[in-house]
Amino acid sequence: MTLGELLQLLLFDYTLRTVALGTAALGAVAGALGCFAVLRRQSLVGDAIAHAALPGIGLAFLLTGMRATPILVLGAAISGWIGTLFVLGIVRSSRIREDAALGIVLSVFFGLGLVILTFVQRRPTAAQAGLETFLFGQAATLLAGDVVLIVGVGAAALLLLALFWKEFKLLSFDPEFGASVGLPITRVDILLTSLLVVAIVIGLQAVGVVLMSALVVAPAAAARQWTDSLGIMVLLAAFLGALAGVGGAVISSLGGGIPTGPTIVLGASVLVGISLLFAPRRGMLAGLLRERSTRRRLAADAVLADLYALAAQHGETTEYGHPVAVLRAMQGRGGGVERALARLEARGLAREVGAGQWSVTEAGIERARNVFLPGGDE
Amino acid sequence: MTWIDVEIQLLAVVVAVSCALPGVFLVLRRMALMSDAISHSILLGIVLAFFVVEDITHPLLVVAAAATGVLTVGLVELLHRTRKVKEDAAIALVFPALFSIAVILISRYAGSVHLDLDAVLLGEIAFAPFRRLEVGGMDLGPRGLWLMGAILILNVLTILLFYKELKLCTFDAGLAAALGFSPVLVHYAFMTLVSGTAVGAFDSVGSILVVALMIAPPAAAYLLTDRLPHLLLLSGGIGAASAVVGFWLARGLDASIAGSMATMTGVTFLLALLFAPDRGVVAGVRRRARQRVEFAGEMLMIHVLNHEGGVRARVENREDHLQEHLRWSPDFARRVVRHAEREGLIIRTQGGELHLTPLGREFARHRMIH
Secondary structure, eight states: OOHHHHHHHHHHOHHHHHHHHHHHHHHHHHHHHHHHHHHTTOHHHHHHHHHHHHHHHHHHHHHHOOOOHHHHHHHHHHHHHHHHHHHHHHHHHSSOOHHHHHHHHHHHHHHHHHHHHHHHHHOOSGGGTTTTHHHHOOGGGOOHHHHHHHHHHHHHHHHHHHHTHHHHHHHHHOHHHHHHTTOOHHHHHHHHHHHHHHHHHTTHHHHOTTTHHHHHHHHHHHHHHHOSOHHHHHHHHHHHHHHHHHHHHHHHHTSSSOOHHHHHHHHHHHHHHHHHHHOTTTSHHHHHHHHHHHHHHHHHHHHHHHHHHHHHHTTSOSSOOEEHHHHHHHHTOSTTHHHHHHHHHHTTSEEEEETTEEEEOHHHHHHHHHHHSTTOOO | OOHHHHHHHHHHHHHHHHHHHHHHHHHHTTOHHHHHHHHHHHHHHHHHHHHHHOOTTOHHHHHHHHHHHHHHHHHHHHHHHTTSSOHHHHHHHHHHHHHHHHHHHHHHTTTTOOOOHHHHHHOOGGGGGGSEEEETTEEEEEHHHHHHHHHHHHHHHHHHHTHHHHHHHHHOHHHHHHTTOOHHHHHHHHHHHHHHHHHHHHHHHHHHHHHHHHHHHHHHHHTTOSOHHHHHHHHHHHHHHHHHHHHHHHHHHTOOHHHHHHHHHHHHHHHHHHHOTTTSHHHHHHHHHHHHHHHHHHHHHHHHHHHTTSTTHHHHSBHHHHHHHSOOOHHHHHHHHHHHHHTTSEEEOTTSBEEEOHHHHHHHHHHHHO
């Protein structure tokens, strides 16, 4: 399939358009709210919430007998919320640390969810079909109504995020200061966590409880590499989340029975990899380049120092050339001296007076004095 | 109870104890969620090794899976070491990516891999008795039980042999390094043990419930004791008990055995959290209530001492006056006075006046000075 055909399908195929819109919306909401989870070192809270949602989904179905998405999402949200309360309660009331509390809540709730799902599977009604898609997600099961729900609830969550922007920012970066200026920190924390719960549960049908947390963390971690501004990071993470969502939905809709969740998560992981490697300032490539240029500048300065020392022995003359071999011997290493000389020449600090004979220039003497002599400017 | 039931329970207990032992050190080292990461990514090792040997029972699968687990730990540390992401985010990025690749491979080649996604999440402990180990036509019992039994023995032996090293590196890595032990070496050796255990348990209870078996029993035991040997024994015991009760719960409800086992570890943890003798929530509430009465009793005696022999003593030193003076509720005032009376610090006259006993007077004077 060519890119053109794919685009055409995306624009004009009703099912695929619906699904892609849904995954884009949930990716954007998860990406935006995930930024706060990542910045507050709560990346794994999302994992606990997503797993803790499973019993809620099963119970909601058992109690109402309906497979309507809003009911299941509500059940998921309540149970995910209770899960976070458990984590908080365990950490506050005992000496169990957060990592163990998260591990217990996510695995025990998930186990309970699986027990409840075995009851669901025993129901004779055809309606139970497909509740397992909540494990790994199947975006193809998204109907127009589900997408309306995702977009509606997601938009409400983002609106609240915009309204309480200042509070959330303060909570994430300096909660002590926030408390000292009268911010009700606990309530703001509860609101932000609730929004995170919302962002996670609307994605469960398409991405699944097992991997939904990755969609919260990955776009935010990727966006973090490109910027130091919270506003830009949130926008970028929302965009990257939407991108991963659409990409995953399209690939999994091509057939082959691939669940959407892993596809979306893998796409988001690739985005993280690209960001870690190629982001302009924080990226590893940028870091390597920076390190290399620093090393070369220092090497050039070292040669300049030698050239200056040689010139100083001849009354600071700029006319007398010194062989490259001498400079090499002074550096104590073979390679790099020519490159350093070329660099110095380009900067007008040294010049080649004869074949293989180098001398410092007036500008070179000036710089050498500034840099290397005590009392210099630099 | 059929023989199959016995075998399943035996396997469940062996799995639970094998998981709980290394779990103790995970909880103490605050690396509980590393078990989550490892138990997910071992799936990739299993799938990839399967593509090579094309035999789901091949021992290479176990080796490859355990190696993937250790690789995950290494990747998380590598990513964290770049200082581009925090440690929690590093964990949350690495294992979903590896797990996703595994799930995609399984669903893409579902026909050729005899691993379905239900097995990945639930394990197949109920079917374990049907896969027998036969040597020369002789039935030696379920294969899973042999594998898991070997892992349990390995875990016990490792902990016994390297007890000192593990303890030292867990509680004081700096001292361990200064004394010439390598905390990094111990760390990776230990993580290999965790990975191997997760691989064995994965077969029985699936990738996510392994976490429950590794973390919840040690966490519960950690609320009950302060000594490492007790912690290890207690964790194993709690794990085994949860496994057996979970099995019968599953039987009673006709539900998933692995899911019930995980649920039971959660229930035991909750019981420990609420009712642990010293550290439990209930014990804490009662201790605070008692301390409140004891503190109020001291205030009462100082109050009585203060007014003793004074002109207003008859008015001040009465139970009903305390409500006004110390702002106590009538009920609380009664409790405090009764507490002081029981302790022999105070006596009440017929007219309702409160007088200090000699013991009470000494106590109140002592309290006012210190």
